[in-house]
Amino acid sequence: MGRPAAYHKDMETGTVTNTREAPPSRRALQALLALPDDAIDLAQASLLIARDEYPDLQVRRYLDLLDDMAAELRGRMRGGEGPMSRIAHLNRFLFNDLGFRGNHEDYNDPRNSFLNDVLDRRVGIPISLSTVYIEIGRRIGCPIGGVPFPGHFLVRYLGPEAPAEILIDPFNRGLILTPEECRRRLLEMFGERVEFTPHLLRRARNREIIERMLNNLKGIFERDRDFHRALRIQETILCLHPAAPAHIRDRGLLYYRVACLGEAARDLDAYLQAAPRAPDADAIRDHLRKLRVLAPAMN
Numbered sequence: 001m002g003r004p005a006a007y008h009k010d011m012e013t014g015t016v017t018n019t020r021e022a023p024p025s026r027r028a029l030q031a032l033l034a035l036p037d038d039a040i041d042l043a044q045a046s047l048l049i050a051r052d053e054y055p056d057l058q059v060r061r062y063l064d065l066l067d068d069m070a071a072e073l074r075g076r077m078r079g080g081e082g083p084m085s086r087i088a089h090l091n092r093f094l095f096n097d098l099g100f101r102g103n104h105e106d107y108n109d110p111r112n113s114f115l116n117d118v119l120d121r122r123v124g125i126p127i128s129l130s131t132v133y134i135e136i137g138r139r140i141g142c143p144i145g146g147v148p149f150p151g152h153f154l155v156r157y158l159g160p161e162a163p164a165e166i167l168i169d170p171f172n173r174g175l176i177l178t179p180e181e182c183r184r185r186l187l188e189m190f191g192e193r194v195e196f197t198p199h200l201l202r203r204a205r206n207r208e209i210i211e212r213m214l215n216n217l218k219g220i221f222e223r224d225r226d227f228h229r230a231l232r233i234q235e236t237i238l239c240l241h242p243a244a245p246a247h248i249r250d251r252g253l254l255y256y257r258v259a260c261l262g263e264a265a266r267d268l269d270a271y272l273q274a275a276p277r278a279p280d281a282d283a284i285r286d287h288l289r290k291l292r293v294l295a296p297a298m299n
Helices: 024-033 042-053 059-076 083-097 115-121 126-139 179-193 206-223 227-240 245-257 261-274 281-298
Strands: 007-009 016-018 144-147 154-157 167-169 175-177
Touching: 024 042, 024 227, 042 059, 042 115, 042 126, 042 206, 042 227, 059 083, 059 115, 059 126, 083 126, 115 126, 126 144, 126 154, 126 206, 175 179, 206 227, 227 245, 245 261, 245 281, 261 281
Parallel strands: none
Antiparallel strands: 007 016, 144 154, 154 167, 167 175
């Protein structure tokens, strides 16, 4: 049986919101996400996500570690280097000197997605290593942005002085890629199911990066049938999209998985109120009917 939750119904929209007090890490993340996108500190947001998993995590300690890494790298540079020289310095420092690497052996280990673990263990997946790359690059004056490439997150150099589009793969030791090589990768991963367009190589907004991190973690926990942790991640996803019907539905289905039947029924009812003609509406109505039979016996 789940813990009781408080709900508020918006009389104008009909949306039902779970108002149970969020943990401090989630409230801090909500405040950070209220800023304009360019003002969101990606490293801080990533560490606040991790603090939901590790309540005693000291966010400042890891931000200082990134500062120290960047200061050491700056001390090795002459100043005035061009884009390719700065990228070479970044690659040598991160992958040769510090030993960061992609975790090919245990890709789905959730520690690959928590930035504190990535900084401690120096292994990660494309998006977490890209976050390290972006944050160290920012600190040394090398403008790097994320690229939400399907199936394999990348980064790109953003400076106007670059001679051509520079795409970088931090998971593979900072390998430089051309758009044509990205097109071939996409074909290998997805065949003809995903069409290659220049839009796939655009810069990702900070909120997109955070959402992709969260979706990765949620997917890992769901595959492991660790539904309590998946639910915690889903609650954090709702920091980004607090009124999105699909995310409220997904939370309701996870509530069902952890036997919080009253909470599940409320979320699924809220979904149907917001999206009564959704393709899965009939399936959710059937699910809700079953929940209403079960809930009185469970609560």
